[in-house]
Amino acid sequence: MARSTMRDISRVTGFSVFTVSRALSGGDGVSEQSREQIIKAARELGYVVNRAAQELRRAKRDTVAIITASTSNSYYLDLMAGIQRALDPSEWTVIVGDVAVNGAYDARLEARMIQRLIESRTAGVISALTLQPEHAELLAKWDIPVVFVDSSPPPEAAHFPSVTTNNHKASMMVGQHLAGHGYKNWLFLVYPAKWSSRFGRESGLRDAASIAGANLVVLETANDSASARETLAQYLDDHAKPPHVLIAGNNPLLLGAMGLLKDRGIQVPGDMAVVAYDEFAWSTLTDPSITVLNEDSEEIGRRAAVMLREIIDGQEAAGRKGQSQSPVYVPEHRQQVSARLMLRRSCGCLESGRETAKGSSFQAA
Amino acid sequence: MARSTMRDISRVTGFSVFTVSRALSGGDGVSEQSREQIIKAARELGYVVNRAAQELRRAKRDTVAIITASTSNSYYLDLMAGIQRALDPSEWTVIVGDVAVNGAYDARLEARMIQRLIESRTAGVISALTLQPEHAELLAKWDIPVVFVDSSPPPEAAHFPSVTTNNHKASMMVGQHLAGHGYKNWLFLVYPAKWSSRFGRESGLRDAASIAGANLVVLETANDSASARETLAQYLDDHAKPPHVLIAGNNPLLLGAMGLLKDRGIQVPGDMAVVAYDEFAWSTLTDPSITVLNEDSEEIGRRAAVMLREIIDGQEAAGRKGQSQSPVYVPEHRQQVSARLMLRRSCGCLESGRETAKGSSFQAA
DNA sequence: CTAATTTACCTAAACGATTAGGTTGGCTTC
DNA sequence: GAAGCCAACCTAATCGTTTAGGTAAATTAG
Numbered sequence: 001m002a003r004s005t006m007r008d009i010s011r012v013t014g015f016s017v018f019t020v021s022r023a024l025s026g027g028d029g030v031s032e033q034s035r036e037q038i039i040k041a042a043r044e045l046g047y048v049v050n051r052a053a054q055e056l057r058r059a060k061r062d063t064v065a066i067i068t069a070s071t072s073n074s075y076y077l078d079l080m081a082g083i084q085r086a087l088d089p090s091e092w093t094v095i096v097g098d099v100a101v102n103g104a105y106d107a108r109l110e111a112r113m114i115q116r117l118i119e120s121r122t123a124g125v126i127s128a129l130t131l132q133p134e135h136a137e138l139l140a141k142w143d144i145p146v147v148f149v150d151s152s153p154p155p156e157a158a159h160f161p162s163v164t165t166n167n168h169k170a171s172m173m174v175g176q177h178l179a180g181h182g183y184k185n186w187l188f189l190v191y192p193a194k195w196s197s198r199f200g201r202e203s204g205l206r207d208a209a210s211i212a213g214a215n216l217v218v219l220e221t222a223n224d225s226a227s228a229r230e231t232l233a234q235y236l237d238d239h240a241k242p243p244h245v246l247i248a249g250n251n252p253l254l255l256g257a258m259g260l261l262k263d264r265g266i267q268v269p270g271d272m273a274v275v276a277y278d279e280f281a282w283s284t285l286t287d288p289s290i291t292v293l294n295e296d297s298e299e300i301g302r303r304a305a306v307m308l309r310e311i312i313d314g315q316e317a318a319g320r321k322g323q324s325q326s327p328v329y330v331p332e333h334r335q336q337v338s339a340r341l342m343l344r345r346s347c348g349c350l351e352s353g354r355e356t357a358k359g360s361s362f363q364a365a
Numbered sequence: 366m367a368r369s370t371m372r373d374i375s376r377v378t379g380f381s382v383f384t385v386s387r388a389l390s391g392g393d394g395v396s397e398q399s400r401e402q403i404i405k406a407a408r409e410l411g412y413v414v415n416r417a418a419q420e421l422r423r424a425k426r427d428t429v430a431i432i433t434a435s436t437s438n439s440y441y442l443d444l445m446a447g448i449q450r451a452l453d454p455s456e457w458t459v460i461v462g463d464v465a466v467n468g469a470y471d472a473r474l475e476a477r478m479i480q481r482l483i484e485s486r487t488a489g490v491i492s493a494l495t496l497q498p499e500h501a502e503l504l505a506k507w508d509i510p511v512v513f514v515d516s517s518p519p520p521e522a523a524h525f526p527s528v529t530t531n532n533h534k535a536s537m538m539v540g541q542h543l544a545g546h547g548y549k550n551w552l553f554l555v556y557p558a559k560w561s562s563r564f565g566r567e568s569g570l571r572d573a574a575s576i577a578g579a580n581l582v583v584l585e586t587a588n589d590s591a592s593a594r595e596t597l598a599q600y601l602d603d604h605a606k607p608p609h610v611l612i613a614g615n616n617p618l619l620l621g622a623m624g625l626l627k628d629r630g631i632q633v634p635g636d637m638a639v640v641a642y643d644e645f646a647w648s649t650l651t652d653p654s655i656t657v658l659n660e661d662s663e664e665i666g667r668r669a670a671v672m673l674r675e676i677i678d679g680q681e682a683a684g685r686k687g688q689s690q691s692p693v694y695v696p697e698h699r700q701q702v703s704a705r706l707m708l709r710r711s712c713g714c715l716e717s718g719r720e721t722a723k724g725s726s727f728q729a730a
Numbered sequence: 731c732t733a734a735t736t737t738a739c740c741t742a743a744a745c746g747a748t749t750a751g752g753t754t755g756g757c758t759t760c
Numbered sequence: 761g762a763a764g765c766c767a768a769c770c771t772a773a774t775c776g777t778t779t780a781g782g783t784a785a786a787t788t789a790g
Contacts, residue, residue, distance in 0.1 A: 003507065015769080018772095022769095027748095028767090029768065031769090046506060048483045049746090051747095052420040052746080053417075056418050057749085058748065081466075084466065090477070095460055096463075098461075119414055119419075121416070121417065142413070255647065262649075281590070282650075282651060284627075285624065285627060285647075286651055287651065287652030287653075381740050383739075383742095384739060387739090387779095392778095396737080396739090414776090415775085415776050423745090423778065733788100735786105737784105737785085738783105738785090738786100739784090744777100745777085748773105748775085750771105751771090753770075753771095754768085755769105757764105759765100
């Protein structure tokens with residue numbers, strides 16, 4: 001069966017292309033009887049609308065893009081769930097653009113992605129990383145609104161909306177907990193400043209360390225497991241006294257670090273305690289189970305999507321009034337969500353197997 | 366700055382829209398001097414091509430879609446890497462469509478996704494799951510080629526190309542290994558037949574069990590961790606004698622099962638051995654480390670992408686000769702890739718902690 | 731020097747939808 | 761029964777590209 005167009009349906013039914021369009025898109029100006037006849041013909045011909053033609057003609061856009069670097073960070077799944085819940089999938093199309101290659105952020109990929117989104121006149125963007133300033137500007141020039149999640153806008157575009165974890169507060173909480181354990185030497189293994197969540201996390205830990213009279217060392221590494229492992233190995237080789245506690249900035253870094261500690265026979269938490277950012281599926285099943293700071297990624301995704309929808313609706317309303325289509329950003333479009341600390345064995349909690357209270361006699365090697 | 370079109374560039378430079386189009390798309394019929402002038406004007410105006418208009422006019426499509434259910438299965442990352450390596454990103458746009466909601470396959474989402482891909486006249490599809498027959502047929506009707514990866518086409522469309530693991534052979538290998546440990550009662554916790562890899566895995570285990578004189582029980586569950594946990598709990602409650610070994614059909618199922626075993630205090634591998642399908646990042650760091658069958662997902666992705674590109678090229682060539690654009694599928698388009706068994710502690714191997722010596726150890730098949 | 735070819739460009743017709751702006755004929759309304 | 765209105769349709773323009781089919785001038789061939 002050949003690909004059919006509205007003109008084919010028009011020929012078959014005898015109605016004009018106008019009437020066919022109106023009938024299929026649910027607009028008025030068509031009698032119920034005619035509509036049924038047209039829909040029936042469309043079904044028989046196997047008609048499917050051509051989105052390119054539709055988008056070319058229509059002002060209204062219905063595709064939003066999520067920009068992320070590496071979907072291996074499992075928070076991404078919750079984020080998506082939250083977004084999907086806020087954007088009715090029959091009305092919106094959500095596409096995901098991963099700007100990481102082999103788990104590592106790639107600047108050229110980001111440029112290509114932005115170009116692509118502008119080419120297809122995307123309705124809006126949710127970005128899980130701090131975009132390069134020129135890219136944020138480019139999107140703004142094309143009136144494409146951007147909401148940053150779990151990351152802040154670049155300083156040059158500070159007024160852009162964002163939904164983030166209150167990283168400073170959350171990290172203070174982490175620090176206070178570590179102080180409670182009596183740890184004095186903290187090592188923060190962290191990804192580059194490209195992901196802006198780093199700043200809040202670092203300053204929160206720093207403030208907590210200062211209050212507790214602890215010593216904080218910040219060790220930066222590229223944002224993947226292999227680099228994290230190598231960077232940490234180098235650090236441990238160079239320093240006679242290992243830290244009391246290792247704070248892993250995110251999941252891939254934790255993975256790299258844990259692999260190294262295991263291979264070197266460093267007991268956790270006996271020889272060195274560990275805490276990490278971001279919850280992940282296996283956190284309770286590793287040896288030992290890992291204490292993590294759990295962001296409410298689903299809530300972040302939901303709020304970001306709602307926000308984006310509001311901004312796009314605002315643009316449309318302005319467009320109908322003949323006003324500027326530039327996205328309007330207001331201060332309420334900067335929100336923070338709080339996080340929870342999930343206490344497990346790696347930080348030194350539950351040492352005596354309190355876990356067994358829940359029904360396990362599971363023993364670590 | 367307002368959005369500019371080719372007409373704007375034409376006005377500014379004095380050249381016709383034709384010449385502008387040729388200059389920007391790199392075609393001939395334009396002098397180098399004029400081309401430079403036009404490109405400069407385009408840059409100054411901030412021109413970005415309108416993809417909707419381009420796609421509407423052009424016959425050639427350059428977007429391929431990956432259909433997957435739940436990106437939490439980590440094989441997806443390797444798969445993507447393989448695909449990206451075979452499809453030059455400056456020439457092709459790859460989009461990912463996840464047809465799972467909260468980690469579970471959703472039939473309505475699949476329907477919506479297929480509809481969407483046809484609407485946008487996608488060039489080709491790589492599907493990581495066995496599509497519903499009517500959807501495979503629909504894509505075929507619109508001359509959109511499909512390559513199945515890690516899953517077979519639906520029986521109604523058996524001639525469709527696919528790249529899969531040789532599941533039967535691989536599962537025989539798993540079974541032989543289990544038999545070598547002396548286990549006699551095997552419990553295969555498996556996802557629904559929706560994912561066709563199930564058949565090869567099941568029959569391979571069955572044949573191996575039969576040869577080894579072992580007893581295989583197949584326990585089907587919905588394809589997510591929570592369901593797996595519940596199904597397994599029910600089974601253990603109903604049967605006085607637990608199996609000697611649990612074989613987890615994939616990652617989410619393994620996660621659910623391990624959580625249950627831990628909470629019930631069942632020692633692995635002491636009380637019950639465990640092996641699983643599909644490698645994952647934390648496999649060496651769980652307690653105990655998990656023996657898995659590792660598919661070569663990257664190679665699968667690479668081959669599928671190469672195959673798809675060949676088929677699309679074939680369509681174009683046929684189109685230029687005025688022949689049918691239907692994708693041409695040949696027997697060489699059904700390929701199998703072999704897998705490797707990664708031996709770790711959960712199956713009963715490496716009891717004495719040899720792992721720490723080598724970091725991880727595996728055996729090629 | 732003429733004819734043939736090549737180069738550099740242009741005009742205008744698509745592609746397949748949406749929509750502004752008609753035109754009917756039938757039905758009210760007073 | 762004239763005026764007004766509405767429902768149900770149609771015609772034709774339009775979105776921003778690509779491309780088939782030209783033309784005019786410059787270059788080359790014989």
